[in-house]
Amino acid sequence: MADGVIHSSHWGAFRARVENGRFVEAMPFEADADPAGLLENMPGAVHAENRVKRPAVRRGWLEGRSRGEAPRGHDEFVEVDWDTAIDLVAREIERVHDAYGPAAVYGGSYGWASAGRFHHAQTHLKRFLAATGGFTDSAGTYSHAASSFILPHVIGYDANVADSHTWAEVAENTQTWLMLGGVPARSMQVESGGMGSHRGAPGLAQVARAGVRAISVNPIGGETVDHGNLEWLPIRPGTDTALLLGIARTLDAEGLADRAFLDAHTVGYDRFASYLRGDSDGVEKTAEWAECITGVPADTIRALARDLASTRSLITATWSLQRAEHGEQPHWLTVAVAAMLGGIGRPGEGFAIGFGSEDGIGSNRQPFPVPQAPKLRNPLAGTEIPVARFVDALETPGAEYDFNGERRTYPDLRLVYWAGGNPFHHHQDLHRMERAWQKPETVIVQDPWWTPTAKRADIVLPATTSLERDDIGAKSNDTWIIAMKRAIEPQGEALDDQEILRRVAARLGIEEAFDAGATLRSAYELSRARAAERGIEMPGFDAFWERGYVRLPAAPTRSPMAALVAGTPLPTPSGRIEIFSDTIDAFGYDDCLGHPAWFDKHEDAVGAAYPLRLVSHQPTTRLHSQMDVGDYSRSGKVAGREACRIHPDDAGARGIATGDVVRLFNDRGACLAGAVVTSDVSPGVIALPTGAWLDVDGETGLERHGNPNVLTADRGTSKLAQGPTAQTARVDVERYASEPPRVEAFDLPAFATR
Numbered sequence: 001m002a003d004g005v006i007h008s009s010h011w012g013a014f015r016a017r018v019e020n021g022r023f024v025e026a027m028p029f030e031a032d033a034d035p036a037g038l039l040e041n042m043p044g045a046v047h048a049e050n051r052v053k054r055p056a057v058r059r060g061w062l063e064g065r066s067r068g069e070a071p072r073g074h075d076e077f078v079e080v081d082w083d084t085a086i087d088l089v090a091r092e093i094e095r096v097h098d099a100y101g102p103a104a105v106y107g108g109s110y111g112w113a114s115a116g117r118f119h120h121a122q123t124h125l126k127r128f129l130a131a132t133g134g135f136t137d138s139a140g141t142y143s144h145a146a147s148s149f150i151l152p153h154v155i156g157y158d159a160n161v162a163d164s165h166t167w168a169e170v171a172e173n174t175q176t177w178l179m180l181g182g183v184p185a186r187s188m189q190v191e192s193g194g195m196g197s198h199r200g201a202p203g204l205a206q207v208a209r210a211g212v213r214a215i216s217v218n219p220i221g222g223e224t225v226d227h228g229n230l231e232w233l234p235i236r237p238g239t240d241t242a243l244l245l246g247i248a249r250t251l252d253a254e255g256l257a258d259r260a261f262l263d264a265h266t267v268g269y270d271r272f273a274s275y276l277r278g279d280s281d282g283v284e285k286t287a288e289w290a291e292c293i294t295g296v297p298a299d300t301i302r303a304l305a306r307d308l309a310s311t312r313s314l315i316t317a318t319w320s321l322q323r324a325e326h327g328e329q330p331h332w333l334t335v336a337v338a339a340m341l342g343g344i345g346r347p348g349e350g351f352a353i354g355f356g357s358e359d360g361i362g363s364n365r366q367p368f369p370v371p372q373a374p375k376l377r378n379p380l381a382g383t384e385i386p387v388a389r390f391v392d393a394l395e396t397p398g399a400e401y402d403f404n405g406e407r408r409t410y411p412d413l414r415l416v417y418w419a420g421g422n423p424f425h426h427h428q429d430l431h432r433m434e435r436a437w438q439k440p441e442t443v444i445v446q447d448p449w450w451t452p453t454a455k456r457a458d459i460v461l462p463a464t465t466s467l468e469r470d471d472i473g474a475k476s477n478d479t480w481i482i483a484m485k486r487a488i489e490p491q492g493e494a495l496d497d498q499e500i501l502r503r504v505a506a507r508l509g510i511e512e513a514f515d516a517g518a519t520l521r522s523a524y525e526l527s528r529a530r531a532a533e534r535g536i537e538m539p540g541f542d543a544f545w546e547r548g549y550v551r552l553p554a555a556p557t558r559s560p561m562a563a564l565v566a567g568t569p570l571p572t573p574s575g576r577i578e579i580f581s582d583t584i585d586a587f588g589y590d591d592c593l594g595h596p597a598w599f600d601k602h603e604d605a606v607g608a609a610y611p612l613r614l615v616s617h618q619p620t621t622r623l624h625s626q627m628d629v630g631d632y633s634r635s636g637k638v639a640g641r642e643a644c645r646i647h648p649d650d651a652g653a654r655g656i657a658t659g660d661v662v663r664l665f666n667d668r669g670a671c672l673a674g675a676v677v678t679s680d681v682s683p684g685v686i687a688l689p690t691g692a693w694l695d696v697d698g699e700t701g702l703e704r705h706g707n708p709n710v711l712t713a714d715r716g717t718s719k720l721a722q723g724p725t726a727q728t729a730r731v732d733v734e735r736y737a738s739e740p741p742r743v744e745a746f747d748l749p750a751f752a753t754r
């Protein structure tokens with residue numbers, strides 16, 4: 001067995017080599033079939049200069065609770081001891097509760113934090129805030145909000161988190177695999193909660209060996225590993241809906257739709273077919289029509305429709321497709337077109353949602369809950385704001401808005417509390433957010449690092465990284481549970497999130513309600529008891545801890561679609577797949593109809609002013625913004641900034657060469673990036689991954705490090721899901737002729753002495 005303390009991360013299990021109290025190397029876990037390069041970020045980041053070492057309070061807030069003069073992000077910090085910090089937090093929560101009530105506290109606190117399931121920052125924060133009497137929470141995710149709200153109307157469950165096809169089922173059964181968004185090697189390095197061994201790359205190789213024909217529809221080539229049977233079909237970002245409509249109209253017009261399946265298992269096909277013919281809007285959704293929107297040749301679309309109909313076919317769709325305006329449509333249509341093809345319910349046929357977006361896709365979920373931190377019900381449940389509408393809420397308290405058939409009202413938020421997320425990475429239109437962020441009276445952030453969000457907080461509380469505490473790494477679709485053993489001492493004065501909140505709870509006299517005796521051991525034993533009920537044996541906690549992991553049997557497939565074709569109705573109003581949904585129709589929305597449809601995009605209204613389509617996909621060298629300061633992340637930068645990929649034609653027309661510093665811009669903002677000229681991206685497309693730490697020049701507003709979210713639009717997908725639309729935006733780019741400014745993203749904030 002390798003030496004080093006066993007541990008885990010969202011990008012895989014590893015062993016931590018420690019020398020003289022320092023974590024010096026994350027060595028891949030010996031059982032991992034495909035370890036991720038992201039491990040290389042860890043030692044440098046964990047010991048980085050920009051760790052938060054002591055609790056710190058923004059000076060203007062501390063001295064007079066000023067807002068205007070030295071706004072958040074441009075003020076000095078005063079370091080304080082833990083007692084003082086805990087006291088300030090407790091008193092401020094009390095004050096806001098007394099003055100405005102619990103709904104004035106925003107604890108949506110979206111973010112991935114660390115893989116450890118017990119020390120899950122967000123869970124502890126939400127349990128703490130629930131114990132105070134409640135808080136305003138968030139609904140949905142940045143990952144797949146649009147899909148998670150539309151699919152329950154269509155199929156009765158959220159296929160993003162439920163079982164789909166396994167790799168083996170695809171390898172054994174599928175003949176034609178249409179991959180919308182591909183199956184990027186990068187995405188499958190990561191799974192929330194981690195994994196004992198990566199399954200994505202071996203799974204894809206197994207499918208390739210079986211000779212399955214795979215067509216990756218993607219504005220960018222080379223994202224999916226080509227094992228010999230891969231075709232790249234370039235498409236304009238945000239237009240998969242039109243492609244699927246063109247395929248659907250072809251199937252319908254050529255009599256290739258499976259009427260028997262549609263009659264038996266779906267409702268509303270005829271109304272959808274009428275839309276395809278153009279009966280209501282005068283526009284027939286022909287392959288030629290789709291070509292104009294997607295850039296995919298009409299003949300290719302028609303040939304694809306015929307191939308899908310004449311072979312055992314599978315359509316998969318990544319989450320990227322739905323992180324866009326009207327993002328509900330492409331996933332709804334993926335289901336609808338798969339229904340027309342008739343293979344739904346058979347292994348390796350039909351559809352799979354989110355396939356290729358994380359490593360665990362293609363593996364079944366365990367039939368029992370893996371260890372996790374205990375939760376407490378929020379007394380204000382039912383008042384959540386859609387996660388990506390946070391800035392709307394700050395800007396327009398009291399305003400009404402539509403959300404999935406409800407009319408809700410934005411609360412008047414006065415205190416924002418974040419633990420385990422980085423909103424100045426994950427949100428869109430960050431300049432707009434920066435303005436709205438000045439409105440609350442207090443912002444509290446728990447994070448191990450001086451992130452852009454921490455620098456814009458009033459009270460910053462240093463959290464440990466997972467390496468500094470014992471935890472358990474687990475994910476329901478994995479067959480491993482990993483003991484995450486403490487490898488090093490807490491850095492600086494950092495405390496575990498649970499301990500920080502326990503201290504605040506103690507100050508507020510609610511310690512018992514918050515903590516409820518939760519320990520690592522109790523979380524594990526609870527999971528073990530639930531596993532036993534399902535006949536799955538796990539060792540006791542001590543044996544697990546000593547060995548360092550548990551291996552579980554692979555979970556059996558539980559496919560609601562297989563059940564449907566075998567006679568078990570879906571939990572939809574009709575019991576069938578809803579190609580037309582009376583429920584959605586009755587909402588009366590102009591941006592999400594009773595059937596899937598194409599909508600023109602607001603973003604395209606700028607036309608020629610911003611000719612390029614930005615794709616801000618996930619980064620290869622890190623998880624979101626996490627450990628951007630680490631070696632691996634930095635190794636991918638160009639000219640010290642995030643690398644942006646551009647086609648030779650677009651680069652040539654602008655005099656841009658690989659290695660140049662370029663400026664991407666639109667009406668919302670501008671950022672600098674390092675150019676990589678490559679024909680991997682389609683002409684007219686520019687790719688800049690998300691996650692470079694935000695670094696805005698206070699005077700000019702120029703972002704210096706390559707954060708695409710100064711360019712993206714903060715606009716909901718539709719009234720239905722109100723999901724984020726981060727994936728694409730209209731921009732232009734130019735060579736940056738001036739002397740490039742220094743990147744200050746990893747600098748410490750200014751400190752004042754008290």
Ligand SMILES: Nc1nc2c(c(=O)[nH]1)N[C@H]1C(S)=C(S)[C@@H](COP(=O)(O)OP(=O)(O)OC[C@H]3O[C@@H](n4cnc5c(=O)[nH]c(N)nc54)[C@H](O)[C@@H]3O)O[C@H]1N2
Pocket residue numbers: 110111112113114119121142143144419420421422423425426427446447448449451463464465466497616617618623624625626627690708709712726727
């Ligand atoms: N333009 C664009 N924007 C996007 C996306 C995109 O594709 N394009 N993707 C979106 C998606 S899908 C997502 S999921 C979001 C991700 O957004 P986030 O989840 O907010 O991003 P992370 O960088 O993972 O932020 C996690 C934060 O938790 C901190 N942290 C880690 N461990 C701990 C801990 O133990 N305790 C505490 N207190 N903090 C900890 C990290 O330092 C980091 O600051 O971004 C979204 N934004």
Ligand SMILES: Nc1nc2c(c(=O)[nH]1)N[C@H]1C(S)=C(S)[C@@H](COP(=O)(O)OP(=O)(O)OC[C@H]3O[C@@H](n4cnc5c(=O)[nH]c(N)nc54)[C@H](O)[C@@H]3O)O[C@H]1N2
Pocket residue numbers: 142143144180181182184186187188189190217218219220223235236237238239240318319320321356357358615616617618619620621622623624727
């Ligand atoms: N290494 C790494 N892996 C990750 C993450 C990370 O930060 N780093 N983040 C994880 C998280 S939180 C999530 S939610 C998932 C996200 O998973 P996804 O949303 O699937 O990931 P993306 O990288 O945004 O995009 C996937 C692919 O879709 C393509 N694409 C973009 N726009 C379009 C479009 O309009 N149409 C089509 N057909 N293709 C398009 C992109 O070029 C890219 O190749 O990834 C997870 N995996």
Ligand SMILES: [Mo]
Pocket residue numbers: 142143144
């Ligand atoms: Mo995500």
